[in-house]
Amino acid sequence: MADTPKPGSTPESELGSQHPESQRHDERALSGNLSNALVHENSTRRIASGNEAIDVLSRFVSAIEYTPLVAIQSIDRTGIVRFWNSMSTTIYGIPAREAIGRRLSDLLQHQDKEPEFADTIDHIWQTGQAVLPRDWQITTSAGANLWVYSTMFPVFREKKIHQIFCMDIDITLRKREEQALLALGANFRTLFDRSADAILLIEDNYFLEVNPAALTLFGYARKSDLVGRNSNDISPTTQPDGKPSSEKFSQMLELAHQNGNYRFDWLHVNASGETFWTEVLCTEIPIDSKALLYIVVRDIRERKHAEQSLQLAAQVFENSQEGILIADMNQRIVSINRALSDITGYTIDEVVGKEPQSLCVAMRDKAQFKTISDEVHAHDRWQGELWGRHCNGRGFPLWLSISVVRDSHRNVVNYIAIMTDISDRKASEEQMRHMAEHDFLTGLPNRVLLLDRLQQAIAVAERNAIKLALLFLDLDRFKHINDSFGHHVGDKLLQAIAERLTKCVRAIDTVSRLGGDEFVIMLVDVGRGEPISHIADNVLNAVSMPYSIDGNDFIITTCIGISTYPNDGTDMDTLIKNADTAMYHAKGNGTNRYQFFDDEMNRRVVERTLLENSLRSALKSSEFVLEYQPQMDMRTGQIVGVEALIRWAHPALGLMLPSRFIAVAEECGLIVPIGDWVMRTACLQAKAWQDNGHPLVVSVNLSVAQFHQKSLLKSIVDALQQAQLAPQFLELEITESILMDEAKGGIDTLRVLRNIGIRLAIDDFGTGFSSLSYLKRIPINKLKIDQSFVRDITVDPEDAVIINAIIVMAKSLNLTVIAEGVETQEQYRFLQAHGCDEYQGYYSSKALTADMFARQFLQPS
Numbered sequence: 001m002a003d004t005p006k007p008g009s010t011p012e013s014e015l016g017s018q019h020p021e022s023q024r025h026d027e028r029a030l031s032g033n034l035s036n037a038l039v040h041e042n043s044t045r046r047i048a049s050g051n052e053a054i055d056v057l058s059r060f061v062s063a064i065e066y067t068p069l070v071a072i073q074s075i076d077r078t079g080i081v082r083f084w085n086s087m088s089t090t091i092y093g094i095p096a097r098e099a100i101g102r103r104l105s106d107l108l109q110h111q112d113k114e115p116e117f118a119d120t121i122d123h124i125w126q127t128g129q130a131v132l133p134r135d136w137q138i139t140t141s142a143g144a145n146l147w148v149y150s151t152m153f154p155v156f157r158e159k160k161i162h163q164i165f166c167m168d169i170d171i172t173l174r175k176r177e178e179q180a181l182l183a184l185g186a187n188f189r190t191l192f193d194r195s196a197d198a199i200l201l202i203e204d205n206y207f208l209e210v211n212p213a214a215l216t217l218f219g220y221a222r223k224s225d226l227v228g229r230n231s232n233d234i235s236p237t238t239q240p241d242g243k244p245s246s247e248k249f250s251q252m253l254e255l256a257h258q259n260g261n262y263r264f265d266w267l268h269v270n271a272s273g274e275t276f277w278t279e280v281l282c283t284e285i286p287i288d289s290k291a292l293l294y295i296v297v298r299d300i301r302e303r304k305h306a307e308q309s310l311q312l313a314a315q316v317f318e319n320s321q322e323g324i325l326i327a328d329m330n331q332r333i334v335s336i337n338r339a340l341s342d343i344t345g346y347t348i349d350e351v352v353g354k355e356p357q358s359l360c361v362a363m364r365d366k367a368q369f370k371t372i373s374d375e376v377h378a379h380d381r382w383q384g385e386l387w388g389r390h391c392n393g394r395g396f397p398l399w400l401s402i403s404v405v406r407d408s409h410r411n412v413v414n415y416i417a418i419m420t421d422i423s424d425r426k427a428s429e430e431q432m433r434h435m436a437e438h439d440f441l442t443g444l445p446n447r448v449l450l451l452d453r454l455q456q457a458i459a460v461a462e463r464n465a466i467k468l469a470l471l472f473l474d475l476d477r478f479k480h481i482n483d484s485f486g487h488h489v490g491d492k493l494l495q496a497i498a499e500r501l502t503k504c505v506r507a508i509d510t511v512s513r514l515g516g517d518e519f520v521i522m523l524v525d526v527g528r529g530e531p532i533s534h535i536a537d538n539v540l541n542a543v544s545m546p547y548s549i550d551g552n553d554f555i556i557t558t559c560i561g562i563s564t565y566p567n568d569g570t571d572m573d574t575l576i577k578n579a580d581t582a583m584y585h586a587k588g589n590g591t592n593r594y595q596f597f598d599d600e601m602n603r604r605v606v607e608r609t610l611l612e613n614s615l616r617s618a619l620k621s622s623e624f625v626l627e628y629q630p631q632m633d634m635r636t637g638q639i640v641g642v643e644a645l646i647r648w649a650h651p652a653l654g655l656m657l658p659s660r661f662i663a664v665a666e667e668c669g670l671i672v673p674i675g676d677w678v679m680r681t682a683c684l685q686a687k688a689w690q691d692n693g694h695p696l697v698v699s700v701n702l703s704v705a706q707f708h709q710k711s712l713l714k715s716i717v718d719a720l721q722q723a724q725l726a727p728q729f730l731e732l733e734i735t736e737s738i739l740m741d742e743a744k745g746g747i748d749t750l751r752v753l754r755n756i757g758i759r760l761a762i763d764d765f766g767t768g769f770s771s772l773s774y775l776k777r778i779p780i781n782k783l784k785i786d787q788s789f790v791r792d793i794t795v796d797p798e799d800a801v802i803i804n805a806i807i808v809m810a811k812s813l814n815l816t817v818i819a820e821g822v823e824t825q826e827q828y829r830f831l832q833a834h835g836c837d838e839y840q841g842y843y844s845s846k847a848l849t850a851d852m853f854a855r856q857f858l859q860p861s
């Protein structure tokens with residue numbers, strides 16, 4: 001007797017299209033996945049995330065909601081209905097919105113078995129075990145009277161029973177047919193032979209008779225294959241609960257014996273050894289004073305599979321970490337799971353029957369809701385980020401995936417939404433973003449964020465015709481603080497400066513650190529507030545206030561270069577470059593100052609770039625030449641040496657003096673190959689003059705950058721060897737700054753040079769910081785008094801005193817003293833009178849080409 005779906009229920013064929021054979025295989029595979037997922041919570045989270053989860057749930061929800069024949073309900077511990085599928089509505093005649101939230105006992109009465117039903121439910125709550133399925137006669141609150149075959153099982157949440165699910169199959173029709181047949185006294189034999197259900201007659205545990213349907217079900221050809229055998233022959237050794245089949249089957253027969261009949265699920269095995277689920281109805285019939293039993297066996301593989309899927313789906317639904325909402329075709333909430341309650345703060349009672357948008361603040365925005373709704377209906381799914389609101393008013397970011405479940409006619413039957421609170425993910429994304437855009441040391445915006453804000457600020461300024469300003473700061477002598485006090489003090493100083501800078505500007509402005517000791521301040525809309533110069537003054541004052549860090553007190557200053565939009569540039573790169581250029585000029589003029597960018601600077605920058613480019617090719621093109629200036633003995637008036645001075649015969653700009661290009665060559669590193677060339681050329685020239693009978697010492701200037709080259713010694717020795725000039729005919733002019741760089745091993749290098757026999761002179765003496773103690777430790781031969789002292793020697797008494805002091809000091813250290821820039825007879829006489837040994841200057845001669853020098857000073861005597 002087949003159960004016939006009630007009118008209005010989903011027809012078998014319709015469902016068939018949702019569960020074709022291939023899809024059943026899929027679902028079996030999925031059941032496996034889900035079983036694993038239930039064991040491992042993390043897997044559940046993974047499966048329940050994104051599209052895969054929504055697909056799984058769509059199918060399961062569809063299965064739960066629209067499964068044919070099976071009415072599914074769930075109740076909580078207080079007996080209140082929490083879930084009510086459409087088949088429940090169909091067979092009990094009570095819509096979900098009326099059932100959910102009410103007590104199950106108010107909806108369905110189990111006639112005179114009410115206490116027994118209550119005990120059964122109670123047993124599940126107590127033991128956590130499912131109970132054996134059985135028949136119940138039910139009267140509904142809607143007045144219907146029916147028989148159902150019921151399975152009940154618990155669903156757990158956090159290891160505690162959370163709800164009990166009941167799955168009922170309507171067997172009213174079959175009951176009525178049975179009763180009708182009995183009432184009619186139908187021929188039992190006919191019934192036996194024609195039944196679509198397998199029927200086996202049992203006497204003393206052995207099969208006495210079997211019908212054709214039983215042979216088909218168990219896969220035997222002849223009656224004799226089964227008659228005389230017992231249930232052990234068509235059962236596996238054990239049932240799925242682990243109990244031996246023989247023992248358990250005897251218990252079932254005993255129950256049938258006690259009750260008159262008994263219905264139970266049983267795992268059978270057919271002739272091919274394949275196991276399959278059956279539903280067995282065992283009835284005692286007294287025939288010829290013998291107590292025979294007949295069992296009706298029905299194949300319930302499909303139903304069992306559906307039950308297992310449903311059970312898993314229910315557990316996935318309940319235990320998912322993601323919030324799940326199911327709405328009906330009218331977009332009314334049918335159910336929400338625990339996670340969704342946790343996320344939104346709403347209980348299921350508060351939302352069932354309402355529209356889903358009541359849960360999500362963003363969906364209340366009509367325009368946004370329409371966009372999402374259109375998308376859902378066009379593509380059957382939508383996912384994106386929205387702003388949710390907890391029932392307590394707290395807003396939070398959420399990720400929402402919506403999917404449509406359709407029947408075989410493409411009609412919408414359900415909407416499923418999976419909601420994830422992404423506050424944590426957002427917070428960590430925000431933290432990552434913050435780290436990527438901020439300087440780790442000071443917490444200020446870094447270059448990335450500065451450029452981003454600058455780009456936006458330029459766009460706004462352009463639209464509104466307003467001005468911007470960029471202040472490029474570079475601290476004065478910060479390296480000195482780092483070197484002297486250590487990096488930890490340097491770091492704290494940068495933090496303190498960052499704090500002060502932030503206080504100098506408005507909240508809408510940006511203070512950023514580009515790295516090292518460079519900061520950039522972006523002032524927006526500068527036309528309206530304080531003049532930029534006032535802000536720059538404030539910054540200078542703030543930075544230059546004393547600091548006290550780790551017991552060290554010091555003062556530091558900064559130089560600022562300022563560029564403005566649109567005057568000094570209309571794009572980011574130009575504005576930053578020009579502010580940098582202006583800062584560079586400010587530095588060139590001293591410390592603790594600011595400098596606005598102007599076009600003249602730009603011109604100089606362009607000129608410098610051109611210069612640098614042509615410098616690179618000048619060596620190859622042999623554009624450098626050396627000129628020579630004599631150094632004279634003051635007592636004898638004889639020439640004792642010569643200084644080699646470089647000139648650049650630029651093809652376009654003419655002859656250029658070193659002041660135009662040496663600094664550029666030093667900055668771009670070209671001074672090293674240029675210095676090599678000077679050394680080699682000067683040595684060759686000195687040797688040539690020596691070979692002509694004029695053994696002069698040639699002086700060559702050595703830059704700081706050259707001095708710190710690892711290959712310095714080698715290139716000097718190579719130059720001497722190449723020219724075959726003895727070392728004592730080469731003098732190197734070094735500046736006082738080299739002496740100060742003791743940490744870099746400068747003095748060691750000087751000692752090596754001196755040991756080779758090369759002479760050493762300190763150039764521009766008096767302008768640096770050399771102290772007596774240094775001079776005593778360094779193996780130099782000569783002090784060269786800077787021409788700035790010589791210039792005013794006869795008019796400025798202070799210069800006269802300094803020169804005198806230098807000469808006295810040099811004498812006490814046994815050093816030769818030479819004065820440079822001697823132009824007049826007065827200067828010459830003063831120096832001579834005060835004991836200066838040698839001089840160099842226009843008074844004797846300007847620097848001359850080698851030929852002219854030889855003609856004027858090296859005539860054969």
Ligand SMILES: Nc1nc2c(ncn2[C@@H]2O[C@@H]3COP(=O)(O)O[C@H]4[C@@H](O)[C@H](n5cnc6c(=O)[nH]c(N)nc65)O[C@@H]4COP(=O)(O)O[C@H]3[C@H]2O)c(=O)[nH]1
Pocket residue numbers: 629644645646657658659662675678700701702703733763764787820821822823840841842843846847
């Ligand atoms: N007003 C005035 N000036 C006088 C007088 N006598 C000499 N001078 C100038 O004073 C400078 C002396 O050179 P310096 O102090 O070594 O100063 C040099 C030196 O520091 C640097 N320099 C020159 N040649 C080289 C070189 O081959 N290598 C390096 N690294 N630097 C060089 O360029 C600086 C400038 O060189 P120059 O322009 O040739 O200028 C030379 C010279 O022409 C005088 O009586 N009055």
